[in-house]
Amino acid sequence: MGCVLVRGGLTFLSVRGANHLMITRLYVNNFRCLVAFEAKFDSFGVLCGPNGAGKSSVFDVLKMIRDLATSEAVLGGEGPKDIKELAFTNWLDSTIQEFELTVNSSGHEFEYKLHIEQARDDVKPRIVFESATCDRRNLFSRNLDGVNFNRGDGTTSSFPLDWRQAALGSIQPHGSLRDIEILQETLGRILIVRPSPRSMELESKGESRQPMLSMDNLLSWYRSLAQEQEWTDILRDSLKDVWPDFMSFRQQDTGINAKTLQLRFDSDQGRDAGLYSFHQLSDGEKALLGLYMIRAALESGRTNIVFIDEPDNYVGLPELQPWVLAMRELLDEDHQAILISHHPEILGSAGHEYGSYLWRDNHTSPTRSGPLKIPEGLSVGEAVKRGWINGQSN
Template sequence: MLKRIYIDNFRGLVNFELNFDSINLFIGANGSGKSTVFESLRKIQTFLTISCGAGEVFKYSDCTRWQPSLIQRFELEISGNGGDYKYELAIEHNIQHNCHVKYERLYFKNNLLLNIENGKVQLADDNSHISEFPLTTTHSAILLLLETGNTKLKWFQNRMERLIIVQIIPSFMKNGSSKEQVQLNWKMENFVSWYRYITKNKHKSEDLINVLNSLLDGLVGIKFEYLSEEFGTLKLQFSANEDQTRIIDYRLSELSDGQKALFALYTFLYCTESEDYTLCIDEPENFLALTEIQPWLIQLYDFCSEGKLQALLISHHPELINYLLASPMGYWFERQMNAPVRVRKISNEVAENTGLPISELIARGWLYEPA
């Protein structure tokens, strides 16, 4: 489970820190920094899971405009594999808009696993023996050193792959796929390629179809139609009559935006549960009716409460706000122009003292006075 994030000098996030529960709700005005937390997570994930240089991921333009520092710092704490991991990364920019890794460190149970600084690496093997050698400072040392066979490094890198950080844009979801992909894009253009990867276990796809059958009227199956040896088109199969003697196939693009959003949201739930995933979803309620978002929200809450999933949600929707904040697990984001993002943990006492639901307090501007 993702336990903590620290971010400094990334857009409006200055000396910023958040601790996480199994389910977390980010609320606040537009421009208050909620999506920026997701963006920083996505950049760290990209740096740790895709072979690309620091300059391809971390941009000088993302440094906080009103302060002179050219060093961005990030920290993550993740529990799992029998202990707690702590990851530290500092990216140093220069006036030519180039950057390099100033330092990159990984700890497990407070013991050093990896430290790269000044072009040198200290690496602890699975028996805690530390070796030192030179290494480039343009890429993540974790990715470069996976071939050493260090099982703790590999576990951490695999866990970073199990962050799903998305904003569902149904019109961007392509019909076909030429290969499996482990990670979803931010706008979910490669949803079908990720679906091929996540449903390799047939039991998962069967559970998903059983659930979707009650949500998408007449759905009886999901299949790939291969146009070549590798390229396949995802099709959903619907019965045209009650006895299911006539089946009609529909490409993903032929579904409504709401149907595609439902398909994606329930895929997240039933294809990742109990596999130590963290779902980071920006406004999951978009494109859905109230009667559609509530059942999904209840199932998400149950899975998170049972330890099968972790979720970070950004929402303005009254249903999500009131349901999730019945027991406090939310953060209120606020920010004034050219000032750092500030966050407060929401207490349900505010609503209890007024007799109004929290969503109504937010709508009236009564939840908190501006900082």
Template sequence: MSTGKPRTPLRSIQAKNYRSFVDVEVEFGSFSVLAGPNGSGKSNLLSVLQLVRDTARTDIPTAVDQHGGYEQLHRATGDAGPIELTIKAEVTENASSGAPDEYILTLDKDDAGIRRTEDFQYKRTAGRGRRLGFALEGVDAVKVQGNRSNKTSSLTLTDARINAHWLGEGPSRFVSFLSSIRYLDPDVPAARRPSRFDQRRLAPGTANLSAALQQIYDAAPDAFRELVRDLRQCLPGLDSVGFETRGGDAHVVVAELHENGLRRPIELADASFGTVRMLALLTALHDPDPPNLTVIEEVDHGLHPYALDVLVDRMREASGRTQIIAASHSPTLVNRLESEELILCDRDPETGESVIPVLTAGQLAASRGTSGRGLGELWYSGVLDGVPSVG
């Protein structure tokens, strides 16, 4: 099913003086997996997307506070400059690989507090021509470049009113892209509980898993059948997935697993950790109308190695509807990836600086071709840098 959404809206992230990063720039495809040992910077890179998403949903000071404050985000070295986060993407109407949208968020702090600047450039018209750009310093001014306008405003990029006639639809579209990023880190205890019937869009922590599942059942029966088929490959005794609706003051729905040979269905409250987590991931990956970008933290956590075959195939297939960026430290999962799908991460033991990527896709392909072994085997054996940590 075609949704008209770009398969690879996010082209790259550059992060300077942010957490474990001095200056890293990482490019992404439609399906990318960050792999590396604990502390190598995988989660820090994904948290860049969390931060810019949250600034789009609320405001910059609130988002910074939610993420631990400036000191927590800033790389604590004596000569470090301000935090600078750059997002390059193809979101607005006329964006392309040669003229991507470019958003830069700069954060600094002095005695007066946090200073922030947002810079955004995009191509307002089709064909050849300059991109339109503007900078927002704090909330005091908008400086428009390209058309030499000196208009000023007390807006931020996340303010819906910035969609003025002299800026076009671009900023609004870009903010919508940032705010719609799905950052998935299933909270299994919460996912086990009954869901309110009216909360049917999958929540980031999947606390409404049962209701989101029923939404797919109701709205996309074919997708639901494929979801159950995938789950059967991980749970050979599974027959079907059903639902029980319960009344009362809060109308709720409970998902149930029907297994062969059992008289009674198994509610999610009684299902195993790995089963609930896999079901949550499959619910996101079979969503018929997903956001443009889905980010998955520790995608292999709690899953049996046999389930990783299913998971990799499903993420690869889903990347035709939503760009997938996931983090893993499983050699078993990495072994199932192609060279262009893997981004290896490591950390300098002396400086603490994250190194991402460790090797290019071409270097990974060359190592794989020379050895005839899978990427996971090469990584685990130490042929590639960023060896998985034990435990």
């Protein structure tokens, strides 16, 4: 069951589950409203709370760490994933943000730490400290002077590195550096999404290894995943359960290297009457397709860890509950899903013991957290509708 511990001003958020291949802990300090905030995750959990409580900030931190640690982003850059400037806590004077991530993978516990500084608004941010351990054994450390890492023969090696780049993504693993490779691969496979069907591209011009935050590149991600027959079969079977008249899908050329997705539904009005291109789907259908693509990626092993911000946006109740139950079927020590949601159906299907409540006392106070509290005699859904969910301690 979810639990909360407070020690020395730290806020501990815990979500129930197992601990084999997943993110188990996140520590954040001086990022927006997250001050000395520590979250402990397990195989499944639902974060809820009022607007401005810091729920999405938790996911934004995870995305930033992933993108920096896998060399998808640099500090002060102009690329779509780059971190142009730091988002500090308004009421703190410190110019350094602190992040820590604990990852369980391949039977090992990895600890990754990252400290970022931005002295002034007109100065680009830089990494001032970074380290990784495996089962408490040092893998590497870096400061402003450079990166130091241990070799298999017990010797150490070092190299200089641009302060804007994370060392974890810059080390080329081989031989004795296998543990670093495991950590790199685990972080690189994490999916963090906030589905927005209205921003999804209507055709793809290439393949994408993973979806963007808003899933804008859904069709490009589909092109990559569709090369695996197992994933395709799982998605097709899942959609048949959701849409009884669904028959098949295919990629259709729309130009040079450009493709869209077509879905065929059963129809007694002629063969072409049931053929829908992606742009003809409703916002809810596009969002639902994306959610089931994520589930198929989990089941097929394309990913093991997903963080989804408000998956219930745009999706109707009849389609939402089967997806929640289908996701729950997969989650174990090797599959993890953490959701942000206020939707009664997700909280009701999940069980309130998997929920955690985030809140702030006012706009100049940090995020706090507690277990989801449901008044006696009310269902989770009814409590949500009435606004009677409260994680604050009496």
